[in-house]
Amino acid sequence: MISVEDGLDLYLREVSKFPVLTREEEQDLFKRLARGDQNAREQIVRCNLRFVVKMALRYQRQGVALPDLIQEGNMGLLEVVDKFDPNKGFRFSTYAAFWIKQAIQQALCKQSRLIRLPIRKSRMIGKITEAAKSFAKREGREPSADEIGRIVDLPAERVEQLAQWNEPALSLDSARDEDSPTLEEMLPQQGVASPAERAMDDQMRTRVRGAVKGLSEREQRVLSLRFGFQGAKALSLRHTSHHVGLSQEGVRRVEKKALEKLRRPQYQPLLAGLL
Structure with missing residues (x-):
């Protein structure tokens, strides 16, 4: 059985055999198409399949497999052949790029x-x-x-x-690595926490409060809001920015700097297992 990777490799080798059309060849093919020559249409499509691949490559790793992106782009190519007017003086690929891109982006919107x-x-x-x-x-x-x-x-x-x-959306079955629990296992179970769980939670908060004393007042404030260290609900970047008077990018920078500080050796005894 041919794998997806092998099938894609075969397809790429096949489309690379079709030459890129010159302006004169392109004009001649569209004149033949206007007279009803469907062989000219097929040649136009074949010689632009490589262009579709080039555009699809820009959108890979965004939640849709590359072969599917290429297929959607090819659908856009087939649609635009009959819309193109060669008498306006520009190349077919310039006109087709919008339609191909639109088809790929719509697929990303629907599928990813x-x-x-x-x-x-x-x-x-x-x-x-x-x-x-x-x-x-x-x-x-x-x-x-x-x-x-x-x-x-x-x-x-x-x-x-x-x-x-x-x-991207995360699956509840996903884990950081083979030795880590899945997201489902990390989610809190419904119901009241046991006395042991409450004691562990109190101990963790005490350790965190001790560690963040080494941070600036602003860093303490941002981490407290972002992670709910004071027992309150953790806030998003946007809501935190409203509380501290910074932009979201500013909050992100302060948070990053504070966490980098807390990873220093002097904080490890307090925060071991938490960062």
């Missing part, structure tokens, strides 16, 4: 999420993802929300909000 997002929001998430990838390739590091926002002309807070929607 348990929560269906509006098409417009999914496209904006795709735009942010592309901007982040291009930035990382160019600069050799991940961009901040502010940097992405400047690229896609959105506020940093909006970029962070859309990025959260782009997080």
Whole structure:
């Protein structure tokens, strides 16, 4: 039996055999198509399959397998052949790119999420993802929300909000590694905690309070709100930002810096097993 990987490899080798059309060849094929020559249509499609693969590669690892992305892109290609007007003077691939991209993004919207997002929001998430990838390739590091926002002309807070929607759903059967419990096993069971569990919880809170004394007042405040150290409900980045007067990106930076401090050797006796 041929595996998915083998099948994809065979497909890629096959489409690479079809040459990229010159402008003159493209014009000639569309003239033949206008006269009803379906062989010309097939040749146009075959010679642009490689272009679909190139576009599908931009969207891989976003929740839909690459072969499925290619298939959706091919559907967009088939649709656009009959819409293209060669008399307007631009190349077919320039016109087809929008339709192919739209077909792929709609597939991502429908298939990659348990929560269906509006098409417009999914496209904006795709735009942010592309901007982040291009930035990382160019600069050799991940961009901040502010940097992405400047690229896609959105506020940093909006970029962070859309990025959260782009997080993949986790299965309750998933675990961090082979020796770790699954998410289902880590979820608290319904019912009242036992005396032993309450005692352990109190001990953990005492250890955490002792450790965070070494942090700045702002770092203590952010961690307390984000993780519910004072017994209150843990807050999201957005709600924490409202409490401390920082942007969400600012809260994220303070939280990251504080956790890095708590991983230092002097805090390990207090926080062993917690970080």
